[in-house]
Amino acid sequence: MEIVLKTVQVEKVYGKGELETQALKPTDLEIEKGVFHAIIGKSGSGKSTLLHILGGLDKPSGGKVYLEGESMFDLKEKELALLRRRRIGFVFQSFNLLSEHTVFENILMPVHLDKKKEDRAYLEKVLRTLDITNKLPYYPDELSGGERQRVAIARALAAKPAILLADEPTGNLDENTGKEVIRLLKQSAKEFGQTVVLVTHDMEIAGNAERVITIINGGVL
Numbered sequence: 057m058e059i060v061l062k063t064v065q066v067e068k069v070y071g072k073g074e075l076e077t078q079a080l081k082p083t084d085l086e087i088e089k090g091v092f093h094a095i096i097g098k099s100g101s102g103k104s105t106l107l108h109i110l111g112g113l114d115k116p117s118g119g120k121v122y123l124e125g126e127s128m129f130d131l132k133e134k135e136l137a138l139l140r141r142r143r144i145g146f147v148f149q150s151f152n153l154l155s156e157h158t159v160f161e162n163i164l165m166p167v168h169l170d171k172k173k174e175d176r177a178y179l180e181k182v183l184r185t186l187d188i189t190n191k192l193p194y195y196p197d198e199l200s201g202g203e204r205q206r207v208a209i210a211r212a213l214a215a216k217p218a219i220l221l222a223d224e225p226t227g228n229l230d231e232n233t234g235k236e237v238i239r240l241l242k243q244s245a246k247e248f249g250q251t252v253v254l255v256t257h258d259m260e261i262a263g264n265a266e267r268v269i270t271i272i273n274g275g276v277l
């Protein structure tokens with residue numbers, strides 16, 4: 057078992073005095089390579105807080121996060137931004153695609169920003185798996201919600217991140233499209249050895265994961 061990401065006593069406190077909220081209690085977690093993980097909890101339990109810390113988007117109040125052995129929050133802001141771009145893939149509820157660029161350009165954006173050459177064979181396989189090969193010349197506005205989310209997943213996968221983080225990725229999709237998106241995320245873990253961490257409040261969705269991390273009132277069980 058290979059550990060891709062590890063937290064040691066990581067916690068988050070918002071506000072001061074009477075307004076203080078412990079959004080995340082000190083947490084030790086290990087995320088395994090190639091495994092599809094789900095973080096499940098009620099609204100306000102701290103799921104997004106945890107995911108944002110895992111992704112280096114939000115600084116913890118205490119503790120450490122190690123991505124492939126590197127202590128993320130000991131890096132300088134610029135180095136952390138680079139590590140995020142190179143090693144972490146994000147999929148959000150709102151697809152965050154660039155509307156003035158085609159689907160193809162959107163998918164290759166992170167790879168090209170790094171002046172890297174895409175792995176054609178891998179990319180073609182990803183596009184086939186996600187069934188968006190015929191959508192490449194279109195603009196995001198010309199796609200359905202489900203198609204946009206599949207493009208966002210392809211973009212996240214194209215850069216071959218160490219970890220793919222998905223925050224309620226089916227939140228804006230109808231039930232069937234949502235199920236399809238989850239199936240594809242699951243498949244990417246299985247087929248490409250992609251490590252996935254998905255946040256959801258939906259038990260049925262979490263049931264697809266190989267490992268379920270439950271969070272109640274900021275505490276990971």
Ligand SMILES: Nc1ncnc2c1ncn2[C@@H]1O[C@H](COP(=O)(O)OP(=O)(O)OP(=O)(O)O)[C@@H](O)[C@H]1O
Binds near residue numbers: 079
């Ligand atoms: N920027 C902030 N300032 C103050 N409190 C915050 C902030 N962000 C989150 N919180 C609080 O931290 C707690 C956890 O919030 P978080 O967004 O992580 O929950 P969640 O489980 O993702 O909820 P949801 O499913 O509704 O998105 C909540 O009590 C929330 O009010």
